[in-house]
Amino acid sequence: MINVTKTYLPSFDEYIAIVKRAWDKSWITNNGELVQELEEKLMQYLGVQHLLFTSNGTLPLQMALKVLGIKKEVITTPFSYVATTNSILWEGAVPVFVDIDPHTLCIDADKIEAAITADTEAIMATHVYGIPCDVEKIEAIAKKHGLKVIYDAAHSFGCTYNGKSLLSYGDISTCSFHATKVFHTGEGGCIIAKDEEVAKQLLLYRSFGHLGDDYYSIGINAKNSELHAAMGLCNLPAIGEIINARKLVYEEYNNRLNLEKIKQPVFSKNADYNYAYYPVIFKTEKILLEVRAVLLKNAVSTRRYFYPSLNQLPFLKNTMSCPVSEDISCRVLALPLFTDLSTEDVSRICAIVNELV
Numbered sequence: 001m002i003n004v005t006k007t008y009l010p011s012f013d014e015y016i017a018i019v020k021r022a023w024d025k026s027w028i029t030n031n032g033e034l035v036q037e038l039e040e041k042l043m044q045y046l047g048v049q050h051l052l053f054t055s056n057g058t059l060p061l062q063m064a065l066k067v068l069g070i071k072k073e074v075i076t077t078p079f080s081y082v083a084t085t086n087s088i089l090w091e092g093a094v095p096v097f098v099d100i101d102p103h104t105l106c107i108d109a110d111k112i113e114a115a116i117t118a119d120t121e122a123i124m125a126t127h128v129y130g131i132p133c134d135v136e137k138i139e140a141i142a143k144k145h146g147l148k149v150i151y152d153a154a155h156s157f158g159c160t161y162n163g164k165s166l167l168s169y170g171d172i173s174t175c176s177f178h179a180t181k182v183f184h185t186g187e188g189g190c191i192i193a194k195d196e197e198v199a200k201q202l203l204l205y206r207s208f209g210h211l212g213d214d215y216y217s218i219g220i221n222a223k224n225s226e227l228h229a230a231m232g233l234c235n236l237p238a239i240g241e242i243i244n245a246r247k248l249v250y251e252e253y254n255n256r257l258n259l260e261k262i263k264q265p266v267f268s269k270n271a272d273y274n275y276a277y278y279p280v281i282f283k284t285e286k287i288l289l290e291v292r293a294v295l296l297k298n299a300v301s302t303r304r305y306f307y308p309s310l311n312q313l314p315f316l317k318n319t320m321s322c323p324v325s326e327d328i329s330c331r332v333l334a335l336p337l338f339t340d341l342s343t344e345d346v347s348r349i350c351a352i353v354n355e356l357v
């Protein structure tokens, strides 16, 4: 079976050599040496000042809303993973969906202002598939209306925009280091804040709101362990190699797929991509379902990433229409993409897809 994704793993011996440092100290969690070293290296790699390693990429979304005091309306994208919307609901705020740009599939910045009300407090957008949102326009709107900007940058590790890491934009950016992501720590993630005071509060939130015997605020447990940090320390030096290997697979698809019949999202010119996904947009949902079924018969799994459009989640109280997102989410499919996907397999997948479109 060819899965839609396959976790990159470092050499076992290399992992054990790093984990042994935690073993020798009998210290495997609570802001240990490996967690601190990983944070230092991540800040260096990403060129950011305040970064915290967390247990996943979902709690940081909730912590971001909490630390910025967001309780009312949050303008957000309908085309993302469900964690984006759920974090808003979990914090008791109200998601207000603004439709996506049909080319980048990110929130359509030109439609944001029309959705702003007296209750709007923040914009939470996703750089979907690592494609940058219109960060300039979003920043200008936020400034004009006094809104906070949070980016769910779960797909954006290794992506740059205008020469800077895509994770350096917004008041807060979050990332996921889940095993299925381009850079991973098994389970894990991070939260990046522009403001030092915000970062200090997030450090408290991550660890129950207290430092030693001093209790400062509410908090949660969003820490991560030395075992996970060790995985990150192994994988980080390989990130260039990982992205390059993914790029070759990506280009192989581009060369072999009949791109006259299949659409793809459009990337910004000033961006470097991490080749996290290979999304294709078919003419109709019917074709998508056929392609998916035939690939599965041939032991190839794909993923409807993202479906449904999040404004159509069944548990939402109010219905909002986002025609572009609803249409695309019915027609978009992620094809397998991982570092050691062979040329033969890509060729086989493309032959099946081309036959059906």
Ligand SMILES: *Cc1c(COP(=O)(O)O)cnc(C)c1O
Binding pocket: 056, 057, 058, 059, 080, 081, 083, 084, 126, 152, 154, 155, 175, 176, 177, 178, 188, 189
């Ligand atoms: C993966 C993902 C998350 C959640 O990250 P976890 O580490 O699995 O909690 C959030 N948002 C988006 C867009 C994602 O793809």
